[in-house]
Amino acid sequence: xxxxxxxxxxxxxxxxxxxxxxxxxxxxxxxxxxxxxxxxxxxxxxxxxxxxxxxxxxxxxxxxxxxxxxxxxxxxxxxxxxxxxxxxxxxxxxxxxxxxxxxxxxxxxxxxxxxxxxxxxxxxxxxxxxxxxxxxxxxxxxxxxxxxxxxxxxxxxxxxxxxxxxxxxxxxxxxxxxxxxxxxxxxxxxxxxxxxxxxxxxxxxxxxxxxxxxxxxxxxxxxxxxxxxxxxxxxxxxxxxxxxxxxxxxxxxxxxxxxxxxxxxxxxxxxxxxxxxxxxxxxxxxxxxxxxxxxxxxxxxxxxxx
Ligand code: KIV
Numbered sequence: 001x002x003x004x005x006x007x008x009x010x011x012x013x014x015x016x017x018x019x020x021x022x023x024x025x026x027x028x029x030x031x032x033x034x035x036x037x038x039x040x041x042x043x044x045x046x047x048x049x050x051x052x053x054x055x056x057x058x059x060x061x062x063x064x065x066x067x068x069x070x071x072x073x074x075x076x077x078x079x080x081x082x083x084x085x086x087x088x089x090x091x092x093x094x095x096x097x098x099x100x101x102x103x104x105x106x107x108x109x110x111x112x113x114x115x116x117x118x119x120x121x122x123x124x125x126x127x128x129x130x131x132x133x134x135x136x137x138x139x140x141x142x143x144x145x146x147x148x149x150x151x152x153x154x155x156x157x158x159x160x161x162x163x164x165x166x167x168x169x170x171x172x173x174x175x176x177x178x179x180x181x182x183x184x185x186x187x188x189x190x191x192x193x194x195x196x197x198x199x200x201x202x203x204x205x206x207x208x209x210x211x212x213x214x215x216x217x218x219x220x221x222x223x224x225x226x227x228x229x230x231x232x233x234x235x236x237x238x239x240x241x242x243x244x245x246x247x248x249x250x251x252x253x254x255x256x257x258x259x260x261x262x263x264x265x266x267x268x269x270x271x272x273x274x275x276x277x278x279x280x281x282x283x284x285x286x287x288x289x290x291x292x293x294x295x296x297x298x299x300x301x302x303x304x305x306x
Contacts, residue, residue: 012052026097027213029056036194038055039058039059039229042088057217057227065103073161079102087124097129099129099131100131102117102132114136115143118148119148135154135186152187154197157198192214195217196216215227231247
């Protein structure tokens with residue numbers, strides 16, 4: 001294939017060229033000390049906004065099970081549901097790296113099964129990388145050999161909620177810190193292109209970030225990672241629950257949407273919406289067709305007979 005056909009970002013709405021974010025570009029950002037801004041997104045409209053706002057990496061997170069589909073945890077979401085949302089995000093995004101989260105059960109069996117499911121995300125949904133939770137170096141190696149870029153995810157891994165006994169900060173003892181570091185190195189050596197560190201002490205994330213050749217992207221892991229990620233619905237107050245300690249609310253879309261919907265309902269109820277200006281009008285020439293026809297006047301002699 002000709003290099004000029006590389007599917008880069010093209011041009012923006014203002015005709016400025018868009019440089020596509022790739023997995024090697026994230027590694028280059030780490031080398032240059034440029035921080036990576038990442039967010040989750042799950043649909044076309046928000047992905048367009050997130051991409052056009054210059055976010056480097058968009059994760060179609062399995063958190064969609066909770067924030068979009070209303071499940072109690074991330075375990076229920078299926079490969080087909082994740083593919084459906086990844087396709088919508090893919091259609092919207094021109095610049096950011098699109099990463100799809102492999103859902104619970106889709107890579108917990110054999111390496112061959114994990115590979116087959118990962119191929120679906122690339123082939124059927126256009127994902128540029130997949131994310132898998134836990135210390136699965138063998139699977140990361142197999143995916144990398146199959147030309148599938150991988151983002152690892154260690155620390156608080158929500159798909160292990162039952163084993164962890166809840167969403168708890170991980171790596172708080174010397175022994176578990178040692179294990180986390182070893183797992184991070186093993187994933188990097190197996191070919192992972194980046195590593196999400198979730199729910200770990202700041203000091204631990206800082207040490208791993210300093211040691212690792214690949215970028216770390218933190219969530220609840222302090223400011224010393226190579227990048228940060230938040231769940232879109234958390235940062236926009238669309239979650240209906242008190243936020244975790246690490247969440248900063250950058251907007252209140254919940255309040256904005258609630259007020260707008262209430263205003264609309266009130267306007268409908270008092271016939272203030274739509275206005276005449278918001279209505280289509282019949283051309284003058286055709287208006288007479290709607291005028292009621294005058295009743296025929298009964299003849300005088302028929303009235304007298306009666
Ligand atoms: O699914 C998700 O949103 C995630 C992020 C928390 C990293 O995995």
